[in-house]
Amino acid sequence: MISSLAYFIGFRFSYGKSQGGISSLVAVISTFGIALSIAVLIISLSAMNGFERELNQRILSVVPHGEFEPVNRDFTAWVSVLSKIEKVAGVVAAAPYIRFTGLIECDSKVLALQIKGIDPKLESCMSALSSYVTEDTWKNFLPNKHQILVGQGIINSLSLKIGDWITMMIPSCHMEDQILQPKYVRLQLAGILNLNGVLDHNLAYIPIEDAQKLLCIGNNITGIAIKAKHPFEADLLVRQVGEAMNLYVYLHSWIGTYGYMYHDIQMIRTIIYLSIVLVIGIACFNISSTLMIAVHDKRRQIAILRTLGANNSLIRSIFIWYGLLLGGVLGSLVGIVIGSLVALKLTSIVEIIEKLTGCHFLSRDVYFIDFLPSEVQISDVVIIFVTSIVLSLFASWYPARKASRLCPAQALSSQ
Structure with missing residues (x-):
């Protein structure tokens, strides 16, 4: 009261x-x-x-939460390693990739990019890349078709449109102590990735089989990427996966690149x-x-x-x-x-x-x-x-x- x-x-x-x-x-x-x-x-x-x-x-839905790259650059037995990684608790998915640098040329305009070779089927479980392109584009993104996916920023810089053919300059097959002329390949723009940000300016993807042929590396790959169940615990998970692999590899997590x-x-x-x-x-x-x-x-x-x-x-x-x-x-x-x-x-x-x-x-x-x-x-x-x-x-x-x-x-x- x-x-x-x-x-x-x-x-x-x-x-x-x-x-x-x-x-x-x-x-x-x-x-x-x-x-x-x-x-x-x-x-x-x-x-x-x-x-x-x-x-x-x-960012976290597109970039890998962890990456593993061999020190000696020989990673031909990656299939058996992939199965070991997927058994580690906390790993949602794992997929191989090939990363290399290339120059894209179109109508006298040249742009340096990080090209990444991926397996579309495994990448669908690894990241949300498929949600940033049309469904038909991702389904038709297959090897041996000379296709490439690029970000919207690259499209704007080079004034491209879907279906255009572009020239990509890549390093020639590696030979010890020799300087070789770069290799020129023609690729057709199959789709556009629109993330509305900085990734649109450095994203370019091709099928992993095409990347292996272009670089003359056979069944070799650059590394294996993983998706973590808890992305903010990626550092700990990457170390656990590294121990399970039992290989001499470089360990990387998204926290080291985008954690800032x-x-x-x-x-x-x-x-x-x-x-x-x-x-x-x-x-x-x-x-x-x-x-x-x-x-x-x-x-x-x-x-x-x-x-x-x-x-x-x-x-x-x-x-x-x-x-x-x-x-x-x-x-x-x-x-x-x-x-x-x-x-x-x-x-x-x-x-x-x-x-x-x-x-x-x-x-x-x-x-x-x-x-x-x-x-x-x-x-x-x-x-x-x-x-x-x-x-x-x-x-x-x-x-x-x-x-x-x-x-x-x-x-x-x-x-």
Whole structure:
């Protein structure tokens, strides 16, 4: 009953008609500061969540989680090794690959690329490459057809279209201590990989059988790639697979090549959270100023409540509710609504701004995606709301304590 009474009186103090003057102005500023800070925090964290989602979907779904390459470059017995790798706990799939450097030439334009020879059937289990091209293209991506798949960035750089024939220059068959002229081959563009990011500028795939013939390596391969059940434990899994292979091989994981992206996202998320929480804290502690003014303005009401039998606990509870309702609850709810609505449409809003200004914020030549993603997570919203309420509670404590110690006689005599 006391709690309900304290809430009712605190609500009347917060939103009653008697609110006015400097107290009202400071209250509005504090509420606006809390709402703006929370909205910015939700938008920022949603953007970081979006980057993390795109990292998982566009990078970790395409690049191998682990790679194993023999030191002596002789890997003809890879079929038996492949079966050993697939038996290791935590390995979802494994597939052979051949990687080499090539120059693609088209209409006097030349571009250096990393060409990768893959087995389309095994690669479908290894990665999501097939989902970034049409279904018919992947089904028809077969050996002995002189086909190649390239990224959208390469298409734009060389002004290509599906069906075009391009010239690829590759090293000649390796001979010790001899410099040979490069080999020229003609390949037809069978499909386009569109990942909307930096991978579009260095991705090129051909069937693994064609790569073996072009490089004159017989049944040899460059290495074996794996897909991990838990990608963020790839380093440990790669070592376990290396031990199971019982071969002298180089060990690589995606964390060594693309892990910096994930660490950067986590670091920026932490910095943003700490910075905005400090801003929310400053805005919340403006509530203290509002309540101190309110305690001075409402001396008469406090004295009347004391003469009617209100104890220190009730007076303290009234002003704690006053602070929470005025700044914490109202500011937090307004900030959450605005921040969530903007975050849900952040990608579209940024696209509109880019069209209006003619400035592209994220270039696919530099970043792993060329748009600003966003993903609102309920857990972030709940944590932000609770943090704001707790800070508002701390900010309300001292003025509430001061109000509870106000002497009725002095309050009435000073009117």
